[in-house]
Amino acid sequence: MSPILKPGTSWPDLYDRCARIAPEAFHHDRLLNHVGGKWQRTGTSGEATSPVDGSTIAGPPRLDAAQAEEAVAAAVEQHRKWAAIPLKERKSRTLAALAELHTHRDLLALLLVWEIGKPWRLATADVDRCIEGVEWYVEQIDPMLHGRTPLHGPISNIASWNYPMSVLMHAMLVQALAGNAVIAKAPTDGGVACLTLATALAVRHGLPLTLVSGSGRELSPVLVGSPDIGCLSFVGGRGVGGEIVTGLDATKRHVLEQEGLNCWGVWEFGDWDTLRPQIRKSFDYAKQRCTAYPRYVVQRSLFDSFLSVYLEAVREVTFGHPLAVTSPGDDLPALDFGPLITDAKAKELDDVVNEAITKGGVPLYRGTLSSGRFLPDQQMSAYFAPVAILAPPPSSPLHHAEPFGPVDTIVLVDTEAELLAAMNASNGALVASLSCDDEAVARRLAGEVNAFKFGYGKARSRGDRSEVFGGRGASWRGAFVGGELLVHAVTQGPPGERLYGNFPSYSLYPPT
Structure with missing residues (x-):
């Protein structure tokens, strides 16, 4: 059975509910701004496009x-x-x-x-x-x-x-x-x-x-x-x-x-069962947040083990239309992410990924939209499937900046000095993490990472x-x-x- 839109969740339904609850702010033809203690029809009204399916929704005046x-x-x-x-x-x-x-x-x-x-x-x-x-x-x-x-x-x-x-x-x-x-x-x-x-x-x-x-x-x-x-x-x-x-x-x-390029290091590590769910969770909201982890810095000798758990985790990631259900009474799907914020962002990210691969980056994983959950014939231009690239070239934005999308880059290192240099690639970050079996080594290395919050084998968030x-x-x-x-x-x-x-x-x- 093809998925359907959950009844009662359409944009017109929601806007009507808002207009009943707050008619002073939601007029039939536009949203209002609140200035000087009053709702005002100032500014030029406009429409916006929902990234979910490309439909028209209310835009900001x-x-x-x-x-x-x-x-x-x-x-x-x-x-x-x-x-x-x-x-x-x-x-x-x-x-x-x-x-x-x-x-x-x-x-x-x-x-x-x-x-x-x-x-x-x-x-x-x-x-x-x-x-x-x-x-x-x-x-x-x-x-x-x-x-x-x-x-x-x-x-x-x-x-x-x-x-x-x-x-x-x-x-x-x-x-x-x-x-x-x-x-x-x-x-x-x-x-x-x-x-x-x-x-x-x-x-x-x-x-x-x-x-x-x-x-x-x-x-x-x-x-x-x-x-x-x-x-x-x-x-x-x-x-x-x-x-x-x-x-x-x-x-x-x-x-x-x-923003900063938040990095997750893997050094002298072997507890792979604990890392696998962390990799899956890192794809929440398509990594569209300031504390996302889009870069893994991995000890070269551990790369085979890392890649095995990474591929298992990324293949479990679920995405698609956030309101698509099989039957009207079904709960809304527990997806990892839906669309990117705009179709222009999806196109920009696709161009960046293709350029990085053309210039020497190694595509370790490239998902397809066919694995997503969508309504029949819906527009999908703002959606982007997970991607992982090994060794993005220095000329690529993926080398030094966060993609703000479901794209991971992986850099291999052989020494502690290389590990720290790679984790400090963006001149400061909000968060960083390190998976390392030796706590003393992990704490010593943490002191050299230029991030505000540091996680020992776990992700850090805004809090x-x-x-x-x-x-x-x-x-x-x-x-x-x-x-x-x-x-x-x-x-x-x-x-x-x-x-x-x-x-x-x-x-x-x-x-x-």
């Missing part, structure tokens, strides 16, 4: 720079009033907003499926991590704010599309809980409907959230450069991050999370709640986050305070 300036001015006024509200009331309002998010958790997750292609399992996890993470901050924030005050102006958030809830909305709610008004630019490539619904549910309880959308080139000079902004929080790639830094006042509080997060080298600029560090990053402490982070004049890392 496009504001211009003048409208962005008006939004910042309105947020400044909100900030002045909100900063005077006692913490007890801020906590009460935040909990009320979280209760609404929890009520509509499944709808928020289904919006993520259509907008950014997340499988159901990962989409619900994104929403749950947001809600549970902010609940933790409500319980723990009192001592974190001792002796601290809100910043002089609202927090400006510019984030990538891959984690609209657990990264962007989570940060917005904690920033507001800490006493700041918040401005967020909806990602252009996906997630605007989910963020619109989440914002609509939160602002009903008086939280000072501004949601705008539009071209980054048009809005970034305002959202980055305005002297009224108290802090800039950015999550994205090094290219865009570098452009933002050029327009950023070095004295302004900032948090810039950028939740009290776990701090940052980056080394070019992977991070500004204050680190996580736990009390996130609260400190968006509040003013005592005179002369030196926050943990990478700043133009110093770098300071928390104890590990």
Whole structure:
């Protein structure tokens, strides 16, 4: 029997549900932005394309720079009033907003499926991590704010599309809980409907959230450069991050999370049964996340054993249409990933892979879309099957940068010096891991790897709640986050305070 779309999960069905729940934000013909405490039909409305099947979905309204300036001015006024509200009331309002998010958790997750292609399992996890993470901050924030005050102006958030809830909305709610008004630019490539619904549910309880959308080139000079902004929080790639830094006042509080080539080393190792499931899990969401592991650095003498477990793991990876079921009553499929964020990204990645192989990279594994789970005759242009390449040539982007797709590269080494050089290929990373049977050797080598978090035989992630997060080298600029560090990053402490982070004049890392 051919798969069918799970009844009740079509985009029109979901949009109608949103319009019934939040008619102020979801009009019949377009989404609205939230500025100055009101939903406004400003900007040029537009449509977007779902990566799931190429169908048309709601796109972000496009504001211009003048409208962005008006939004910042309105947020400044909100900030002045909100900063005077006692913490007890801020906590009460935040909990009320979280209760609404929890009520509509499944709808928020289904919006993520259509907008950014997340499988159901990962989409619900994104929403749950947001809600549970902010609940933790409500319980723990009192001592974190001792002796601290809100910043002089609202927090400006510019984030990538891959984690609209657990990264962007989570940060917005904690920033507001800490006493700041918040401005967020909806990602252009996906997630605007989910963020619109989440914002609509939160602002009903008086939280000072501004949601705008539009071209980054048009809005970034305002959202980055305005002297009224108290802090800039950015999550994205090094290219865009570098452009933002050029327009950023070095004295302004900032948090810039950028990419790095996260590597997994295999050295003097033999417990292959523990590595195999780690390789499979690394393909979650097609490696479209900042803590994905797209590079394995393997001791040459172990390559035959590594390749055996690697091929077993990659052949188990499942992908396809996230909402395709066999029967109407079936649960949604537990896929490892769905599409890439756009068909253009899939085409770009295919070109990069083919070029790397043409110039000498060895294709160890090339999956095909025929092994995926799809609806009959659906468009599949944004999908990309797993690929593994041995020894990508130095001229290839795969040699030194993360592909942000289900493509692994493998580099063989013979000495510890070569291992460390290969694992430090991108001048800093967010995470790294090493599979090594000798703990003493593993810890010695870990000290030479330029990554913020290090995993001994296991993957590291961004982390939740009290776990701090940052980056080394070019992977991070500004204050680190996580736990009390996130609260400190968006509040003013005592005179002369030196926050943990990478700043133009110093770098300071928390104890590990």
